[in-house]
Amino acid sequence: MLIVGELINTSRKPIKEAVENRDAAYIREIARRQAEAGAHYIDVNCGTLVRNEPEVMAWLVELVKEAVDLPVCIDSPNPRALEVGLELAADRGQPMVNSITAESERFNTVLPLVLKYKARVVALLMDDSGMPDTAEQRIAIVRKLVGDLTRSGVPEDDIYIDPLVKPVSTSDSAGVEVLETLRFIRKEYSAVHTICGLSNISYGLPNRPVLNQVFLIQTMAAGMDAYILDPLDRTLMGFYYASQALLGKDPYCSEYLKAHRSGLYRKD
Missing domain, CATH: 3.20.20.20 (Dihydropteroate synthase-like)
Known part of the structure; x- marks a missing residue:
């Protein structure tokens, strides 16, 4: 099973504002939190920024690489932005x-x-x-x-x-x-x-x-x-790990037990 973390997307207001303000720390933090929550890939999508999408794509991918050691999913309708992102992401798996x-x-x-x-x-x-x-x-x-x-x-x-x-x-x-x-x-x-x-x-x-x-x-x-x-949706991820176990896709329920030990199923 593969989880692609979707949160670094300029269609989301917080990400759009972070890009506009060049808030690198915020972008790195969102990448890090997704990785810690179980993402296997980090999606990068700045397709709403038509005027300078390749430039923003490069900036975002570099920040993700600084924050986490995960491969990147390059998400764009613009072939030029795709190539810019892929070239930078190619050294991360x-x-x-x-x-x-x-x-x-x-x-x-x-x-x-x-x-x-x-x-x-x-x-x-x-x-x-x-x-x-x-x-x-x-x-x-x-x-x-x-x-x-x-x-x-x-x-x-x-x-x-x-x-x-x-x-x-x-x-x-x-x-x-x-x-x-x-x-x-x-x-x-x-x-x-x-x-x-x-x-x-x-x-x-x-x-x-x-x-x-x-x-x-x-x-x-x-x-x-x-x-x-x-x-970062704890309930959704909880169902994900439980479903894997019940469908026989989690040998010895190891991922489910790991999620349990991490406190994922704890009611706050």
């Missing part, structure tokens, strides 16, 4: 690219970067026809993306399919379609990984953490093996 799609222009632009830096890659289920609604539409894109990536030299083990989680507030079947897609991937592509931005499922609804927590458990049971999430 295998980097991750977020993301490639089956859209022709995006695929052809991002693929050379994935190959050049031997990166893991989040493959988002979108193509030139837009965003899929049904599991069948998602599955067709899975087949195309996995086929095109592997034929280009990307190992299946480096591919992380993002099934495109949509808010259940906009479609009653949004969660079900994702679960069906996950089951297909686990059956047909056992070496390929799956990942998602968990909180998308609850957008627009009250009590969002409850929906996120339940969807975490449901998707883990369906085969999801990586998440982009807030590792």
Whole structure:
């Protein structure tokens, strides 16, 4: 299982303000806290800063490298910002690219970067026809993306399919379609990984953490093996470790026991 810490993102007001004020100490602290909470990768996303995104990306990645000894997930719609981040992150273990799609222009632009830096890659289920609604539409894109990536030299083990989680507030079947897609991937592509931005499922609804927590458990049971999430959410991380143990993915319950000893399940 893989956790990508999502908090260094300029769409979040505290991070945007820290970037504007060049508050390096705050950025380093957020990176450090995510690492201590169990993140395996630190995501860096400054895509809202269109005017100077490559410059900000470089600054953020350098700060993350100063704070933690973890690989970095470079998250941007801008190929130039992706390359700047990947070049700097390449000396901290295998980097991750977020993301490639089956859209022709995006695929052809991002693929050379994935190959050049031997990166893991989040493959988002979108193509030139837009965003899929049904599991069948998602599955067709899975087949195309996995086929095109592997034929280009990307190992299946480096591919992380993002099934495109949509808010259940906009479609009653949004969660079900994702679960069906996950089951297909686990059956047909056992070496390929799956990942998602968990909180998308609850957008627009009250009590969002409850929906996120339940969807975490449901998707883990369906085969999801990586998440982009807030590792500082103690309850969510508690469910993550408990689910791993119950699904037989935590030998001797070692990670669950470690989380228990750290005080994760203690009620404050």
